[in-house]
Amino acid sequence: MRITNKMMTNNVMYNINSNKNQLSTLENQYSTGKKIQKPSDDPIVAVRALKLRTNLSELNQYVEKNIPDALAWMDTTEGSLGVVNEILRKMNTYCNQGANDPLTAKDRDSIVTNLTELKQQIYQEGNSNYAGRYVFSGFKTDTPLVFDKECKDYTYEITEPLNGKAITTESKIVNQVELSKFDKNDPLSFDKTMPNQIQMYRMRLAYGGLDSGVTMTYTDGSKDAEGNLIPQPLTVTEKSLKDADVYQPGDDDAYFIAETGEMIFGRNVYEKLRNSEEIKVNYTKSQFSVNELRPEHYFDCTRTNADGTEVLHFEKQDQQLQYEVNFNQKLTVNTQGNEAFTHDIGRALDDIINAVNDVRETENKMDEVKKLLEDQNLTEDQRKALNQISEQLESEFTLRTDIMQAAFAGGLTDTAAMQDKVNVAMSDLGGRYNRLQLTQSRLEDQEVDFEDLLSCNEDVDLVDTIIKYNSLETLYKSSLSAASKLVQTSLLDFI
Numbered sequence: 001m002r003i004t005n006k007m008m009t010n011n012v013m014y015n016i017n018s019n020k021n022q023l024s025t026l027e028n029q030y031s032t033g034k035k036i037q038k039p040s041d042d043p044i045v046a047v048r049a050l051k052l053r054t055n056l057s058e059l060n061q062y063v064e065k066n067i068p069d070a071l072a073w074m075d076t077t078e079g080s081l082g083v084v085n086e087i088l089r090k091m092n093t094y095c096n097q098g099a100n101d102p103l104t105a106k107d108r109d110s111i112v113t114n115l116t117e118l119k120q121q122i123y124q125e126g127n128s129n130y131a132g133r134y135v136f137s138g139f140k141t142d143t144p145l146v147f148d149k150e151c152k153d154y155t156y157e158i159t160e161p162l163n164g165k166a167i168t169t170e171s172k173i174v175n176q177v178e179l180s181k182f183d184k185n186d187p188l189s190f191d192k193t194m195p196n197q198i199q200m201y202r203m204r205l206a207y208g209g210l211d212s213g214v215t216m217t218y219t220d221g222s223k224d225a226e227g228n229l230i231p232q233p234l235t236v237t238e239k240s241l242k243d244a245d246v247y248q249p250g251d252d253d254a255y256f257i258a259e260t261g262e263m264i265f266g267r268n269v270y271e272k273l274r275n276s277e278e279i280k281v282n283y284t285k286s287q288f289s290v291n292e293l294r295p296e297h298y299f300d301c302t303r304t305n306a307d308g309t310e311v312l313h314f315e316k317q318d319q320q321l322q323y324e325v326n327f328n329q330k331l332t333v334n335t336q337g338n339e340a341f342t343h344d345i346g347r348a349l350d351d352i353i354n355a356v357n358d359v360r361e362t363e364n365k366m367d368e369v370k371k372l373l374e375d376q377n378l379t380e381d382q383r384k385a386l387n388q389i390s391e392q393l394e395s396e397f398t399l400r401t402d403i404m405q406a407a408f409a410g411g412l413t414d415t416a417a418m419q420d421k422v423n424v425a426m427s428d429l430g431g432r433y434n435r436l437q438l439t440q441s442r443l444e445d446q447e448v449d450f451e452d453l454l455s456c457n458e459d460v461d462l463v464d465t466i467i468k469y470n471s472l473e474t475l476y477k478s479s480l481s482a483a484s485k486l487v488q489t490s491l492l493d494f495i
Contacts, residue, residue, distance in 0.1 A: 012483040019476040027469065034458055045457055052454040059447045062325055067440045070323040070333045074433050077135050077335050080128040081426045084340065087118050087125075088419040091345070094118075095415055098352070098408030105363060108356050108404075115411075119349050123291040126341045136337040137297060138319025145297055145337040147288045155286040156295045157302040160206055162279040167270060170202045171403050172247045173358070177392045179365050187385035195396040197403070200247050201270040203279075206299075206343040207292065208261035208350060211284040212238060216254070216263070218276040229278060234269070256283075261347075292346070297337050325439050331432060340425040348407075348414040355400070355407035362397045369393060 028037055039046035094111050097103075103111070126136055126145040133141035175193045182190050217231035224230055239246045239255040247264055249255050255264040263281065265273065273279060285295070295301045296314040303312045321334040369390050373383065 012479070016476070016479045016483060019472065019479050023469070023472050023476050034460065048457050049454065052450060052457060056447065056450045056454060058327065059443055059450060063440065063443050063447055066323050067325050067436060067443070070325060070331065070436055071433070071440075073130050073135060073321075073333045074429060074436070076128055076130040078426065078429055078433070080125045080135070081335070081340055081422055081429065084122055084125050085419060085422050085426065087122050088345075088415050088422065091115060091118050092412060092415040092419065095352075095408045095411035099405050099412055105360060108359065112353055112356050115349055115352065119346060120291050122345060123293070123341065126293070126337055135334060136341065138334065138336050139321070140296070140319075141321075143294065143296070145294060145341065147290060147292050147294060149290055151288040152286065153306050155211075155284060155304045155306070157282070157284050157304075158207075158295050159300045160281045160283070161299075162203065162281065164274040164276045164279065166279070167201055167203045167265065167274055170200055171197050171406060172200055173396060173399050173403065174198055174248065176362075176396055177365060177389060179368060179389070182385070182389065184382060187379075187382045190385050190389065192388055192392075194392055195399055197399050198248065200249075201265040201267070203263040203265070203273075203281075204347050205261040205263065205281060205283065206295075206347070207285050208259065208347075209285065209287060209289070210258040210261050211286055212258055213284055214238065214256045214258075215282045217280050218273055219278045220272065220276060231278070231280070234273075236263070239264075260350075293337070293341065293343060298343075325436060326443060329439070331436055331439070333432070335425050335429055339428075340422050342418055342421065344414045345418055348411045351407045352404075352411050355404040358400045359397065359404050362393060362400050366390070366393045366397065 094115055098108070098111050101107075123146045127148060128135050134144050135141075136145045137143050173195055174197075175191075175195045177195065178191075214236055216234045216236050218234055219229040220232055222230045222232070234254055236254045236256045239257055241257060241259050246255065246257060249264050249266040249269075251266040251268040253266045254269050256262075257264065288294075296303065298316065299314075300316050301314050303314065304310070319334075319336060320332040322330040323333050325331045369386055372378075373386050373390070378386070
């Protein structure tokens with residue numbers, strides 16, 4: 001085979017260009033630290049890099065944004081629940097003191113003042129927020145759990161679900177002494193009936209200060225063809241606290257007291273209701289005080305503006321805020337208000353305050369009678385009547401003191417029950433918090449692993465690249481040197 005100069009020249013040029021291309025590739029890898037500069041350099045490395053970068057981007061979103069945000073939300077919730085738990089512990093102590101210790105008027109006033117302040121603080125914790133979002137309001141993160149000021153802008157039509165267990169047996173004083181009816185000119189005409197204690201069946205609604213009008217249904221076990229419980233209507237009579245028989249219904253009567261938000265039942269009605277699994281009371285409330293819970297977070301209700309221009313319907317449902325904290329894994333970060341805050345504490349405190357006020361009222365009447373008895377100009381009939389009234393007041397004071405202690409005992413039960421509820425909510429939150437921390441730790445390890453994989457896939461070994469670069473640079477110079485010797489022979493050398 002004849003080898004010509006052109007063939008030799010072409011081969012030399014091909015080798016030089018090949019070495020130069022390889023040297024250029026190594027130079028790019030050396031300067032950028034990456035194996036490829038464009039997908040066509042190595043499609044397998046390019047595809048793997050895209051997948052790894054996508055996974056790493058998702059991990060960064062979870063580890064650096066979602067999880068820290070979720071942990072901060074849960075930290076805020078846990079802090080509020082911890083404060084509520086401590087407040088309940090203090091309230092429990094005060095109620096225990098009121099239920100068991102003999103109290104002076106000053107002691108009672110001090111306890112009620114402290115309980116009232118603690119109640120306000122408990123419900124203020126319900127409005128805790130994180131980054132401007134209320135943490136106990138479910139999906140309604142822009143709506144506080146509790147009214148933070150008096151509200152007369154809305155009227156709520158509320159459907160409150162209850163059951164037979166909500167009916168309790170309570171004591172009430174009748175025939176209490178009314179000094180305003182004492183007539184000095186006819187002292188013996190004063191009613192000499194001794195105050196006495198009666199038992200009543202009461203169902204306490206979530207709110208007091210209600211508007212007129214109420215409807216009520218209950219189930220008695222009757223079912224339709226499809227097996228659903230059939231609601232039975234119950235006739236309810238509206239009463240005022242001014243009515244003498246407001247707490248003395250007939251056996252077949254049911255009373256509704258709008259001022260206090262109470263339902264009072266006669267014996268036969270109680271027997272109908274006490275085993276009912278579903279009682280529904282529909283009522284209206286248009287004025288709310290500071291620290292009252294907003295109905296839309298607790299009940300099915302309809303809210304209407306004061307001018308009637310806007311009507312909103314709310315349905316009570318489970319509202320779990322979930323964060324995506326891992327690939328196809330979501331975690332509930334919120335604790336809903338009804339899991340930790342109830343109406344019972346506020347209503348129990350209302351009972352305590354009313355009972356303390358009743359005892360104070362009786363004491364005031366006793367002091368007034370003592371002052372009247374100090375008058376030296378009293379007739380024999382007047383003094384006799386006042387002594388009789390004093391005996392009546394002593395009996396009334398004893399009965400009302402018993403009821404007051406029972407109210408404190410009820411507060412003791414309610415605070416203990418709410419404390420249990422808060423402890424359950426804190427335990428559930430703590431379990432989710434621990435899960436989130438474990439997920440965070442695992443994802444941080446995965447993030448390091450993915451970064452290592454991405455580096456192995458994309459980055460060059462600089463030491464190896466430098467060695468190859470120096471070796472190829474020597475080879476490239478050698479090819480240039482060989483080419484220079486090859487072209488030294490010219491046509492004149494053959495003549």
